[in-house]
Amino acid sequence: MSKILIRGAKVLGGEAQDVLIDGETIAAVGTGPAAEDATVIEAEGQILLPGLVDLHTHLREPGREDSETVLTGTRAAASGGYTAVFAMANTFPVADTAGVVEQVYRLGKESGYCDVQPIGAVTVGLEGKKLAELGAMHDSAAGVTVFSDDGKCVDDAVIMRRALEYVKAFGGVVAQHAQEPRLTEGAQMNEGVVSAELGLGGWPAVAEESIIARDVLLAEHVGSRVHICHLSTAGSVEIVRWAKSRGIDVTAEVTPHHLLLTDELVRSYNPVYKVNPPLRTERDVLALREALADGTIDIVATDHAPHPHEDKDCEWAAAAMGMVGLETALSVVQQTMVETGLLDWAGVADRMSVKPAAIGRAEGHGRPVSAGEPANLTLVDPAYRGPVDPAGFASRSRNTPYEGRELPGRVTHTFLRGRATLVDGKLA
Incomplete structure (x- = not known):
């Protein structure tokens, strides 16, 4: 599994940091970790959550x-x-x-x-x-x-x-x-x-x-x-x-x-x-x-x-x-x-x-965003605002009470044990 570097995300809304994913785990969290051959995700202004x-x-x-x-x-x-x-x-x-x-x-x-x-x-x-x-x-x-x-x-x-x-x-x-x-x-x-x-x-x-x-x-x-x-x-x-x-x-x-x-x-x-x-x-x-x-x-x-x-x-x-x-x-x-x-x-x-x-008791989930932890992560752009369009839902059903309502925030990436399941808002 290739390495992924999430660059400049605000971890839990705090200071901007770089997060390196190597395989299924978080390899490093900090400023400028070594990331040779890593796929880079520019995440300035985004929030990184477990x-x-x-x-x-x-x-x-x-x-x-x-x-x-x-x-x-x-x-x-x-x-x-x-x-x-x-x-x-x-x-x-x-x-x-x-x-x-x-x-x-x-x-x-x-x-x-x-x-x-x-x-x-x-x-x-x-x-x-x-x-x-x-x-x-x-x-x-x-x-x-x-x-x-x-x-x-x-x-x-x-x-x-x-x-x-x-x-x-x-x-x-x-x-x-x-x-x-x-x-x-x-x-x-x-x-x-x-x-x-x-x-x-x-x-x-x-x-x-x-x-x-x-x-x-x-x-x-x-x-x-x-x-x-x-x-x-x-x-x-x-x-x-x-x-x-x-x-x-x-x-x-x-x-x-x-x-x-x-x-x-x-x-x-x-x-x-x-x-x-x-x-x-x-x-x-x-x-x-x-x-x-x-x-x-x-x-x-x-x-x-x-x-x-x-x-x-x-x-x-x-x-x-x-x-x-x-x-x-x-x-x-x-x-x-x-x-x-x-x-x-x-x-x-x-x-x-x-x-x-x-x-x-969901093992491996809800863990800190820190080195050595499973790379189960969510990246969200809090500045985004837009109307809800159920036509774009991945769910088979469309019974949402928010159709047409403007809501803030947009999940851009989701990682399950280091593997991207959502990339730039699209399912991988």
Whole structure:
């Protein structure tokens, strides 16, 4: 593998330095390292980050290859600066056995665009009635450590307790989709002023908050790890903050769209804004940003949820829930967190690479940009601004809420163990 010299990039937004990649590792970081026979990338003004890690991605394969495949999803990930993604279990068949998670793991290896770590289902068929083969999935070639019924809540407290007890034995984590089902029957959007005016079924904040409160107490009782998926309300922030103050082993994520968009957009009845959990109020958005800045919310995760055209281009009530996000996540975080002064680029690296890699135990990812470390890297041009054009997405689906919206920043290069997967904004 040839040498690559990244010249003049601001490492984590700090001083401009040269970074030499030799094979799969970073050989040197500094000013003017020896680089004979190296391919030179002029990166003046650009930011060099450790490769991004997404703890919450829907790759849809097996079963819904009409919306995404492991190959197209990982190409989208590389385009967005990601070197590792965790693939959710709500596939067809469900990833609730060693055989299915090994299939997804193998497809990820074959794609070559980023590392794919399968997430195993907590319960058989995501039905919430019987624990899935957690131990067998962990002991498989995929080495699953994160388990989730995402898309559905593990609403039975006894099942949730048993799952937390089971994964504790091997240091795993249960990632909960916090949604009390009986409080959200027929819900179409956030419950509030806008839902009342539009006549759409309301999705109350308490449906999320009540499950989080229960689960952090269960995690404390068991002494196990729980992770909260796509946290979306100000009240949820306060519960997680309280739990952390008690020393409960809880982590939480927020999506880019919940950092930027509000339920006011639903007035258009455009199904592109239909998502689970729903877009909330401006008050919630501001609380989420502050919580991400102060560390109450640990990470940004995309909840990349691709859908084919026919599942979103229909009336609101019939539309599927979800948005694609891998290719726009870093730009949204730059706009909402960096340009507002809430995070610097080192903070972005922490929330989008270091901590998600640690939570999911993604070996070789989220590492410092220093000599001897794996060359999993992302290079971004923060000065770029332009409208989002989904026609250019690598994802198989186009259900983005940002079409035509001007966003800052552009990933120019992505490196997976020293091999360029994205070069000058184009897939290698």
